[in-house]
Amino acid sequence: AQKVTQAQTEISVVEKEDVTLDCVYETRDTTYYLFWYKQPPSGELVFLIRRNSFDEQNEISGRYSWNFQKSTSSFNFTITASQVVDSAVYFCALGGSQGNLIFGKGTKLSVKP
């Protein structure tokens, strides 16, 4: 069975702190895709990154970075020097052979000024 676990339900940090959101997945597929989405209070899910299972290189995009560890089935997301605008619910998702996305329950990040 495919499953995504985001064990952190809520995280609260003060602006400029670094924060890491954890994502652990389960799949029997040899080829699969991992995603992160951001959902601000407005409701729309904003796509952040798509990574395929054969590419284990870490990725950095501005203040965002992602650490893909196949050995531990994890795809963690780090925000460096967090800002108030980063406050949102963040979802990790797994896409495999079935075509659909399996979402985790999300982590609510609050960044306080």
Next chain:
Amino acid sequence: ETGVTQTPRHLVMGMTNKKSLKCEQHLGHNAMYWYKQSAKKPLELMFVYSLEERVENNSVPSRFSPECPNSSHLFLHLHTLQPEDSALYLCASSHRYKGDSTDTQYFGPGTRLTVL
């Protein structure tokens, strides 16, 4: 307009009403999706349309009726809903469904539905 749009953004309806949610994508995609997001629950996939054909229906009650007249438009027709159907309904689109890779889904802003 760009991306995925949804109307209305907010809807309040009684249990005997009939209403429709509309989704439009401007991305040239061939697959469209309806998701339900309830408080403190994971996103639930409701329906998938690929090339205007319904390919997934995840045990959704018949009071929800989807329609996909063309690859750019998707509707969700609602009738005799229950209060527990109150949720955020999200539409998404992707290039393909079940290709040789999982394509990125792009989401609309959602319709916040309240059933009284």
